[in-house]
Amino acid sequence: MHKIYFDHAATTSTRKEVVDIMLPYFTESFGNPSSVYEIARKNKQAVDEARQKTADLLGADFNEIYFTSGGTESDNWAIKGVAESYKSKGNHIITSAIEHHAVLHTCQYLESKGYEVTYLPVDEYGQVNPEDVRKAIKDTTILISIMYANNEIGTIQPIEEIGRIAKERGVLFHTDAVQAMGHIPIDVKKANVDLLSFSGHKFHGPKGIGALYIRKGVRIKPLLHGGAQERNRRAGTENVPGIVGLAAALELAIRDMEENNKKMLELRDYIIRGITERIEHVKLNGHPTKRLPNNINFTFDFIEGESLLLLLDSKGIYCSSGSACTSGSLDPSHVLLAIGLPHERAHGSLRITLGDENTKEEADYLLEVLPSVVQRLRDMSPLYEEFKRKNK
Numbered sequence: 001m002h003k004i005y006f007d008h009a010a011t012t013s014t015r016k017e018v019v020d021i022m023l024p025y026f027t028e029s030f031g032n033p034s035s036v037y038e039i040a041r042k043n044k045q046a047v048d049e050a051r052q053k054t055a056d057l058l059g060a061d062f063n064e065i066y067f068t069s070g071g072t073e074s075d076n077w078a079i080k081g082v083a084e085s086y087k088s089k090g091n092h093i094i095t096s097a098i099e100h101h102a103v104l105h106t107c108q109y110l111e112s113k114g115y116e117v118t119y120l121p122v123d124e125y126g127q128v129n130p131e132d133v134r135k136a137i138k139d140t141t142i143l144i145s146i147m148y149a150n151n152e153i154g155t156i157q158p159i160e161e162i163g164r165i166a167k168e169r170g171v172l173f174h175t176d177a178v179q180a181m182g183h184i185p186i187d188v189k190k191a192n193v194d195l196l197s198f199s200g201h202k203f204h205g206p207k208g209i210g211a212l213y214i215r216k217g218v219r220i221k222p223l224l225h226g227g228a229q230e231r232n233r234r235a236g237t238e239n240v241p242g243i244v245g246l247a248a249a250l251e252l253a254i255r256d257m258e259e260n261n262k263k264m265l266e267l268r269d270y271i272i273r274g275i276t277e278r279i280e281h282v283k284l285n286g287h288p289t290k291r292l293p294n295n296i297n298f299t300f301d302f303i304e305g306e307s308l309l310l311l312l313d314s315k316g317i318y319c320s321s322g323s324a325c326t327s328g329s330l331d332p333s334h335v336l337l338a339i340g341l342p343h344e345r346a347h348g349s350l351r352i353t354l355g356d357e358n359t360k361e362e363a364d365y366l367l368e369v370l371p372s373v374v375q376r377l378r379d380m381s382p383l384y385e386e387f388k389r390k391n392k
């Protein structure tokens, strides 16, 4: 059976061209960039070139790009590193209720260490109001961390505006751009950000490699202590294949962004229309227009998202019921609760995230299978039974 992968927000395959570029760095060219002989110097040069390429693609300087092990590390480092460096200025951090757990759990950890965190609410579409950010800033505020685009419902935040407010008030601004990177054109200067996290495996690069943009002049304590790599800020032998792969994948993602977005946007809206027309008692979660071109998130009343996933899996369709990190736990998604869905509706959500390799035929197969799968689950649902009785 043909397998259909609709979970690109969880991870993506590494592009063949990217793997080819990476391969020599596992074998012939395996040297440690910190060593002095030729194969090592060549690798130092490969890392430098990847850093320059990454910087150029984001409007940053060479010295502002730091390679990490991924989005989670970049988020942890940005928030803990700034919190520690600016402790003497204050202990207040502003974030939103819909951040990825890499940000939320880091903020909760800092609360246990005596920091104060404001979790801003979002509107019914999942957007933060920049005026709420302005109002939340106090003399003790040292950092604002608001994600660029949400991983569950795809909502894009007014980053430039929030950045402007942060700048006016002299507060540092970090954004988790893991989902936005490769889908939205990003220029760190235009976005008014001081720190920006991203991760290779979300844009057809390898897993276990990411980066943090740190604007020149920002003070940040290291998360990892050890050698002098990454200009003394992030110890550990460089992941040379990963770094080279990340830069190559980013270059390709940005080169093909317009074309891929156009294709995915058409497919996204085709699926959204198809589901809305074919199935009753559904709701599209997230913003109607300010959303990632590859994100679809629906609530199906009266059923459990997890059961829906399993039935779709049995038909060869791979989706998610929220973030991959929350699947397997029985708590409903904090994002869906934050946009105001009641618990029982938040449980019945399905996330479909497209990639450029998805086709109209795959969308048609989903639209053919989904109505009967939803109906089958509703037929077994006591909630649906009750609803029908009341509405007879």
Ligand SMILES: *Cc1c(COP(=O)(O)O)cnc(C)c1O
Pocket (backbone or CB within 6 Å): 009, 010, 069, 070, 071, 072, 073, 075, 100, 102, 147, 149, 150, 151, 176, 178, 179, 199, 200, 201, 202, 208, 210
């Ligand atoms: C995937 C993801 C992360 C974590 O990135 P990893 O590289 O998997 O650690 C962080 N934030 C967002 C929004 C994500 O989608």
